[in-house]
Every structure is written in structure tokens, then in C-alpha cells.
Amino acid sequence: MTALAKPVSTALAALLVGGVLTTSSPPAVAAAAPDLPTAVAGNPFVDGWYADPDVAVYGDRYWVYPTTSKRYAEQTYLDAFSSTDLVHWTKHPNVLTTADVSWAEEAVWAPAPVARNGRYYLYFAANDIQGDTQLGGIGVAVADRPEGPYRDAIGRPLVDAFHNGAQPIDQDVFIDDDGQAYMYYGGHSHANVVKLNPDMVSLGRFADGGTYREITPSGYVEGAQMFKRGGRYYLMWSEGGWTGPDYSVSYAIADSPTGPFTKLDKVLAQDPAVARGSGHNAVLNVPGTDTWYIVYHRRPLGETDGNHRQLAYDRMYFNADGTIRRVAMKVQDNFADDNTHGWKTHGGTWTASGGRLRTDASAGGKALLDTNFGDFTQDTQVTVTSGGGDAGLVFRATRPAVGADAYAGYYAGISPAGRVVLGRADNSWTPLGSAPLTTAVGTAHRLRVTAVGASIRVYVDDMTTPRLDVVDAAFASGANGVRAFNAAATFDDVAVGPAVGPVANLAQGRPATGTPACAPGEGPEKAVNGTVTGGNGDKFCSSTPGAWLRVDLGASRSISRFEIAHAQAGGEQAGFNTRAFGLSVSQDGTTWTRVVDVAGNSAATTVHPVSGVSGRHVRLDVGTPTGTTDGATRIYELRVFG
Numbered sequence: 001m002t003a004l005a006k007p008v009s010t011a012l013a014a015l016l017v018g019g020v021l022t023t024s025s026p027p028a029v030a031a032a033a034p035d036l037p038t039a040v041a042g043n044p045f046v047d048g049w050y051a052d053p054d055v056a057v058y059g060d061r062y063w064v065y066p067t068t069s070k071r072y073a074e075q076t077y078l079d080a081f082s083s084t085d086l087v088h089w090t091k092h093p094n095v096l097t098t099a100d101v102s103w104a105e106e107a108v109w110a111p112a113p114v115a116r117n118g119r120y121y122l123y124f125a126a127n128d129i130q131g132d133t134q135l136g137g138i139g140v141a142v143a144d145r146p147e148g149p150y151r152d153a154i155g156r157p158l159v160d161a162f163h164n165g166a167q168p169i170d171q172d173v174f175i176d177d178d179g180q181a182y183m184y185y186g187g188h189s190h191a192n193v194v195k196l197n198p199d200m201v202s203l204g205r206f207a208d209g210g211t212y213r214e215i216t217p218s219g220y221v222e223g224a225q226m227f228k229r230g231g232r233y234y235l236m237w238s239e240g241g242w243t244g245p246d247y248s249v250s251y252a253i254a255d256s257p258t259g260p261f262t263k264l265d266k267v268l269a270q271d272p273a274v275a276r277g278s279g280h281n282a283v284l285n286v287p288g289t290d291t292w293y294i295v296y297h298r299r300p301l302g303e304t305d306g307n308h309r310q311l312a313y314d315r316m317y318f319n320a321d322g323t324i325r326r327v328a329m330k331v332q333d334n335f336a337d338d339n340t341h342g343w344k345t346h347g348g349t350w351t352a353s354g355g356r357l358r359t360d361a362s363a364g365g366k367a368l369l370d371t372n373f374g375d376f377t378q379d380t381q382v383t384v385t386s387g388g389g390d391a392g393l394v395f396r397a398t399r400p401a402v403g404a405d406a407y408a409g410y411y412a413g414i415s416p417a418g419r420v421v422l423g424r425a426d427n428s429w430t431p432l433g434s435a436p437l438t439t440a441v442g443t444a445h446r447l448r449v450t451a452v453g454a455s456i457r458v459y460v461d462d463m464t465t466p467r468l469d470v471v472d473a474a475f476a477s478g479a480n481g482v483r484a485f486n487a488a489a490t491f492d493d494v495a496v497g498p499a500v501g502p503v504a505n506l507a508q509g510r511p512a513t514g515t516p517a518c519a520p521g522e523g524p525e526k527a528v529n530g531t532v533t534g535g536n537g538d539k540f541c542s543s544t545p546g547a548w549l550r551v552d553l554g555a556s557r558s559i560s561r562f563e564i565a566h567a568q569a570g571g572e573q574a575g576f577n578t579r580a581f582g583l584s585v586s587q588d589g590t591t592w593t594r595v596v597d598v599a600g601n602s603a604a605t606t607v608h609p610v611s612g613v614s615g616r617h618v619r620l621d622v623g624t625p626t627g628t629t630d631g632a633t634r635i636y637e638l639r640v641f642g
Helices: 524-528
Strands: 050-058 061-068 077-083 090-097 109-116 119-126 137-143 172-175 181-185 192-196 222-229 232-239 248-254 263-268 275-285 292-300 310-316 331-333 343-346 350-353 356-359 363-369 376-398 408-415 419-426 429-436 444-452 455-460 468-471 479-497 512-514 540-542 548-565 580-586 593-598 605-624 633-635 637-641
Touching: 050 292, 050 310, 061 109, 090 119, 109 172, 109 181, 172 222, 181 222, 222 275, 232 275, 263 275, 263 292, 275 310, 356 363, 363 376, 376 419, 408 444, 408 455, 408 479, 419 455, 419 468, 429 468, 512 524, 512 540, 524 540, 524 548, 524 637, 548 580, 548 633, 593 605, 605 637
Parallel strands: 050 109, 050 275, 248 275
Antiparallel strands: 050 061, 061 077, 077 090, 109 119, 119 137, 172 181, 181 192, 222 232, 232 248, 248 263, 275 292, 292 310, 331 479, 343 363, 350 356, 356 479, 363 479, 376 408, 376 444, 376 479, 408 419, 419 429, 444 455, 455 468, 512 548, 540 633, 548 605, 548 637, 580 593, 580 605
């Protein structure tokens, strides 16, 4: 892909096609997209299984060209998507098919678009060759329009063999300010750069006479991506296995388009609360601005098929020194695109129109995102439009099905009868709290839930004073969504993210020490990282008899409650929950006062209110690690509340 190196004038932007200066008739300039924090109308931003996106700005439209994510034998065509606002997307099917490329049979991957000489070029990989005796590699197709149809430009692969160990796949084309075009590519953990001649369909040579220059940075696996900003060259690439949760994106910066490229940081990785397998990215710069987006694919948490990948984008920010901040995969949906991509429904009739998610009256119909948040804040605008029931937010939900209480999780809702309610469902309903609320049918309310450990707070319109404040440890994490019970309702501006507000876990992110870990990556720091959703590796584990975990709160703090998320809270068997343990506090880290003693525990999460307790240091001492013969202590989270 190509990206603007720096903000440009309106006159210059009018001559840009895909970020490349052209002498053809000036196209219209792409509409100025807002500075979005993410795909605010929801990720995935298009429907279907797609991967390996690359992007271009052609005239007044933003274009995304992805791989069709299917079995190799079914990867015989490429679709494209275009938008004027990064919200509403038009699908352009079959812009290139193997019927138009005589040598391509399958595994058509990673299209890379660029415009030059008044024509549109699409570079692609085909056949997934594993050696030089096989037919395939990187090809180039050309069209007179961005949506094609594209035709093979040279009747053979442009790169048809391994050079410097690089499999000829995952190409990206970049045109520098001086007009020189480069192609970056490579699989099998090797990356090359080649020069493209002005005709864009043949390879040039470097000053030393060579054609293929290796630029492999540390950790590189595949998915090379180049862009330029502030006169510096940014190489991005993917690491890990494409079907695994370790798939991620790292980057380097150089002063030359050929490097050297030294890895600086990982900027995009899986979030166990949002999505797995995030990688193979492109970079989009809004013309005339310093607004940048990372466009990538990821796998929904509930999907196990490696090919079930979806397209997403999030805002990408730079530090003052030009380095890239780590990207947060945000969860938002304002339904401005009038679709429900990424939502799964259980009962009721759900549609998106007029910038709202709408449902009819049902016996507890639910619409859920494929998230797995433990500690979070969720905001949603809720309007009951008819009926005598209620509507609101579902959270920490698992095992969803059709039925009023057919899920395990929590629900907070508002009713025109004048109440805000909070309860727990597990194929039956347990009320946890209610409060009066002045409202009426047709009145929109901003409903917020903040959950940290067992602490659940519900806010309505006033985001400073909770209407309900409840402690319940039944469910540690799960999906977020919305629900209506015996009422028709609309929902808007759904956002889920890290917990905000005064509910603070004093131990989160604080220095932690403990007995030796069971394995690398299972140290004490995992018990204070604020999450239990990362699977088996998201815990402090120690096989040492008499295991202990200690946290420094940084200063003496008044403490009202402790919480411990044991093995079952992280998805392990209930028998591994910590059986017997004690909690102590200290001001100096030397003299300790025991404040909690537990024997015979079997719960996944334990809550321990205390009174008159303060200290700078907190220590958990384990007497009996499990309810089985297994001798390993497993603590997914130790929380301390003031």
C-alpha cells in the first residue's frame, strides 16, 4: 500500500491517487474522515471471513483489498471494499479471479494495490509455493478502475522463486517521494525488498547490481508493510503463527527505504477480552492529515477455525519522537452503518436502522458481542420504546441461549415503571438490587456498568454517583451486550473498555513477588495484571509448598475488601481452587498482621470484607493449594480495595 508521508495541501492532495503523484486528470479528494478512535460503527467493519488487508486512497474513496479467508483450494478470487467515510462500505466482488491469471490455481493472497501511469495495479501471491520447482509466487494484475476487473499484466509471476530464503508471498508496494517504487515481501521468516521499474511490472536493480536485498528484522515471520512519515521509513511485519493467539505486529524505523531495520516494539497483539490472532496489517493515512489507522485481521474469541478471520481497524498514534504507541483494540458500535456485524442474537428480533440497534418485545432477547471482559466499563444509550418491561446491559455472560434467563451472567436494566434493576441470571433470576428512576417510554438514558472483581456499579445519566453498588462474585468474565425483557427498545453508542471511575483495585499493576513460578510467564505479576481472561498463562502458579504472593501498594492504604480469583475463575477445574490460605498486611514489609484466614474453600472467587485494616504491603500465604492431590497454587488475580 502507499501512505502519505506528511500532511499535504488541498491542491497537492487532489493529484494524489493511492498516495502517488499522477499526471492524469485530478480526481476528487477523499472525504475528510473524522479522527476516529476505532471503527466506531463496529469491528468487523465488513461482513464475511477476510484476512491480510491492504489499503489505498483512490480519488474520493478509501479502498481495502483483503485475502478471502477460506481453504487454499477456495482462495481463487479477491473482493474489495470501498468507502467515502470509513463507516459505510461497498463490496466489489471478484475484482481478480484465477480465471484471469493462467498460472494461478489457489491460495491467492495478500493483494497490494497501487496506482500509477493512469492505471491501477494489484500485486498478489498465488499457489503458496514451497520450493523453486513449483509454479507460483508473486504476480501483478492491472485494471483501468480501482474495482477492476484486473487482468494478469505479464502472464507469469513477477517473483517465482525463493531468494535469501524468502517465500514469494505477502508483498507490499511503496512509492517513495522521489518516484522510486519498492516491493517488500517474504514468508518463511525472511523479508526482501526489490525495486520496481517505472512500468511497475518488472524488477529493477540496486546500485550494487543486485535485485533481491534481504532486510529481515528480528522476529519477522511474514506480512511486510512499509509506510513513510516525517521523512522516516516504517517497516511493519507479523510474528507468530497465523492460526495461533500469538500472531501479532511489530515494527522498525529506518532512514532509508532499504534499512537497516531493527525491531523497536510490538504494536498490535491479541487481547483476551476482545480478539485473537491480530496481525497482517496495513496502514491508512487520511490525506492531508496526520491521522493514521492500522487495518488488520483478527479472529473472534469464539471461533476455532483458523480461516475465520475478520477485518478491523483502530486508530494508530505516534509519540513525539516518532515511535508508535501500542495499539488498543477498542470495542465500540454506534450503528451508523446500519448493520450488526459482530453481534450474535439469542431470542427476539434484532435489526439496525437509523443509527440504532432495535428489538421488539420478547421474553429476554439478547444481542451479544464476542467479548470476554472481566474488569470493564460498558456504556450504552438505552431507550424503552414500548411495553411494560425493561431493557439494558448484559455482561460477563456465558452459555447464552434463547430464553428469559438462559445465560450465566449479569443484567442491569431500566424500566418505564420507574426502576433501575440489577440481577444475576443462571437459567433463573436472582435480584441483586434496584433503585427508583424517573423515566418514561421513549426517554433515552445513558446506562453505565463498571465491574471490577466482585464490585458492580450501575450508573444512569449521572456518571459520578452510582444508582446501584453491589458486591457479587458469581461470575468473573464473559460477553457484553444488550437485552430487552417484555419491552421493545433501541440501543446506541455501545462502548466497552477498561474500568473507569472510583472503583479501584489498589493492587493492579503494583510490584509483586512470590515463590518460584511453575513455568516462565506464570510469575507473581500475572496476579496483579487486572485480568483473568488470558487462559492458563494468565495466573501466578507456584508448586512450592507454602507458596506465597506479596504486593507492594506503594503507600499505606486503608483497605475495606480483598478478592481472590482462583483457578476456576480463569477457566481451570474447580478442584484447583485454593483450598486454605491467609491474608496479612504490613506497613514495613517485615512485621505482618493476619487479617483473613480461610479453610475449606471451593469457590472460584472469594470476597473478604475487613474493617479497620490498613497497610502498604499485602501478603497471601497458601496452606492447602487445591482440593485435589495437585500441589500447585494458582492465583489468577489478587485484588485489594480501599
